[in-house]
Amino acid sequence: MTESVVIVDDHAMFRTGVRAEIGGAVEVLAEAADVDSAVRAVLDHRPDVVLLDVHLPGGGGAEVMRRTAGRAETTRFLAVSVSDAAEDVIGTIRAGARGYVTKTITGPELVDAIGRVAAGDAVFSPRLAGFVLDAFAGTIEVAQVDEDLDRLTEREREVMRLIARGYSYKEVAGELFISTKTVETHMSAVLRKLQLSSRHELTRWASERRLL
Template sequence: MHRNAPEITFLALSVSDAAEDVIGVIRAGARGYVTKSISTDDLVDAISRVATGDAVFSPRLAGFVLDAFSGSISVASVDEDLDRLSQREREVMKLIARGYTYKEVAKELFISIKTVETHVSSVLRKLQLSNRHELTKWATDRKLV
């Protein structure tokens, strides 16, 4: 997002506090990242601070960002290819790479088989892979499974 519109400043609000999610969003240009557990007052403050140019993170999330840029986080956590995938696509990809069938993935994630197929197609397209075997090798090479 930042590459296409560098003048836009944004704060990410997410349910996830996973390092790879935080780093991916920051690399996309976010000036801050907070989780949905934030209080209303703190959220209003965070939005105001980001609007004036400050960076806003909870202490735990700030640690992820500092670690990523100091080289302490593994390459898999800041992999540009992985950053292209949504959280749900990552979940589907990891299960497929572990050998789950589409039906098993659907049951595990409480989604339809058609939705699994859609996510797998999207993952393969984004990663420029041809099939689930290439996907498994890709995920294994990055120690994601």
């Protein structure tokens, strides 16, 4: 039986690439680029699996799952994200995804993951499975990480992670297609909300919470 999927990602080139890679093995019913269009596509088509990006305009992948919960009972969600940060992996699984793979996955691997998720299995890229095991074993303080991150907007989280990884303001601006001044503004807000005083403290804060 051929699985049916909806592809949700805000980058058209990525959606096109995924469709080209998996289109012969699964049935692609629709694509969506933001939360509202994703919710409509899921409810209109009721696919077996939704390939769901974690960071989307309108609230993110978790918001898509929240708004379709109980309304598309047979649909399962597989996160496909560029992010391998612990809080994204854990938060997405807690929101209801059956699996989480990074965008380095190959076409055949993604087809296999879709089939396994459709059958009810949980699927993770190897490194990411450790985050989930650690979280449920209690070695990652998920509640505290969530509480800290809830203070930040989605854009502030993106800036925080890149700065903590050692990117310069100019590099962050290029990565996120925003101005250096905007990066500086977001960084000031991050430090204020987390009650930190420097990039060095932010890097240590993020490292201790496995956010890098």
